[in-house]
Amino acid sequence: MSSPQPPRPDRKPLIALVERAHRALQSDMVRRAQADGHTEVKMAHNSVFGFLHAGGARAADMATRAGITRQSMGEVIRDMVALGLLEMRADPNDGRAKVVDYSEHGTAVAADGFRYLFELDRRLEQEFGVEQYAVVRDVLDRLPEVLERYAAEEAQTSSPAGGRVG
Template sequence: MSSPGPGDLSRTPLIALVHWANKALQTDMVLFAHRAGHQGVKQAHNAVFATLHSTPQRTTDMAAAMGITRQSMGEIVRDMVALGILDMVPDPHDGRAKLVGYSEEGLRVAGDGFAHIRDLEQRFVEELGAEDYETARRVLQRVTEMLDADAAADV
C-alpha cells in the first residue's frame, strides 16, 4: 500500500496545516500575554511584535514585512500606542515620517513574549525531538524561500 501523495484529497493540505499551526501559535501568544498581566494585547498586535524588535521602524516598512496594508498596520500601531505599548517619534531623516518603537511598558510586554517563544521552542524540542524540530524548521524555511522566489520571478 502506498502512502498518500501530493494532491491526495484524503489528507489535509500543507497550507491548511501551516495556517492552523500559525493560528494556534498566535492564539497561544495572546493567551500568554493575558496570563502575564498584559490584558490589552490582541491577536492583531502579533503583526507588530513579529516585525518590531530593538530599532524603531516606520509603519510602512512593518506593513510591507507582514504583507498587510499600511492602513492596517497604522490602525494596529495606533491601538498599541493608546495602550501604552508603543511610542511614535519623528523620523530624524524625514520630518514627514514617524518611527514606531516600544515604550517602557512595551519592552516588558515584548520581553515577556520573546521569553515565552524561547520556552515554546524548548517545549517543541522536548515534544518532537531535536532532529524532527530542526527538520520542521528547515522544511518551513525552504517552502518560504521557494514560494518567495516564485513570486519574485513573477514580478
Template sequence: MSRGQPERRLDRKPLIALVERANRALQTDMVRRAQADGHTEVKMAHNSVFGTLHAEGARAADMAVRAGITRQSMGEVIRDMVGLDLLEMRSDPGDGRAKVVTYSEHGLAVASDGFRYLGQLERRFAEEFGEHEYEVVRDVLARLVDVLDRFAEEEPQVSPSAGGRVG
C-alpha cells in the first residue's frame, strides 16, 4: 500500500511556517541585540523566561504554561539563569513549599534593556510598514490566537504528544 503525498499549496508557505519563522527571527534578533549590548550570557532558551516573567515574579509552573513548555524545561532554564545571576528564587509567601522566580538586579537590567529594544523594534516596524498596517498585523495575530483558543474549546481534547483523544 503506497502513501499519498500530503496536500499542500506550493504557491505560498503555510501560515504556521510564516508565524514560526517570524517568531524565530524575533527571538534570534532579541538575543543578538542583548549580546551586542554586552549581555553575552543571554541564550535563545532564556526567551521563554523573559517572555513570561513579570516584574513582581511568578511561579515556574505558571511561566511554563504561558511559554508552552514543560515544567521540567522551564526549571532547567530557570536554574541556568539563576547560575548566571539573571534570576533569583524566593519562597512564595502564600505557600511555603513553592518558590517564586524574580529577576536579580542584574537580570532586571538585562530585561529592561530587552524591553526597551523591543519598543524600538516595534517603532521601526511601524515605520517600515506604516502605523496602520502594523496595527493590523498585531490585531490579526491577537485575533488568530483568540480564534484558535475558541476552536480548541469547541473540540474534544487531544493529547498533542500521543496523538489520541483525551476527552
C-alpha cells in the first residue's frame, strides 16, 4: 500500500525560484571572475567574497553571516589563503583569534567582482525595466523582515502567554 502524496502547489514555490536565481547568480560571478583571468576562483569562494568586508573579519562571524558552519568557512578560507587571495593576522581584540582579510591580489579580484556587480545591476535593470527591477529588489530586500514578523506573530499566538484572553 502506498502512502498518500502530500498536496503539491500549482506553481513553483517562491523558495525554489529564489534558490534557482541564487545558484545562477553565484555561477555567473564565478564565470565572470574566471573570464577576467581569475581562474583560481571557485564557487565555494563566494561564501567569503559575499561576507568579507574591508578591514577584515573573524571566520566565525563570516560563517554566521553566510549561514554555514565554522568548519566549512575555515576550509574555504584556508583554500583562499593558499591561493593568495586572503591573509590572516592576529585579532587585536583576542589573541587566540585570527582576522581574515584580502591580500593585495584578493583585493583586486574582489574589486573586479564589485565592478561586475554594478554592470550586472545596470544590465538587469535594462532587461526588466527600471520599475519592474526596482520591485524585485524591494521584495527581496523586505522578505527577511516579513518572514521574521510572521514567525514572531506565530510565536506570540501559539505561546501560553501569547496575549490571548480565554
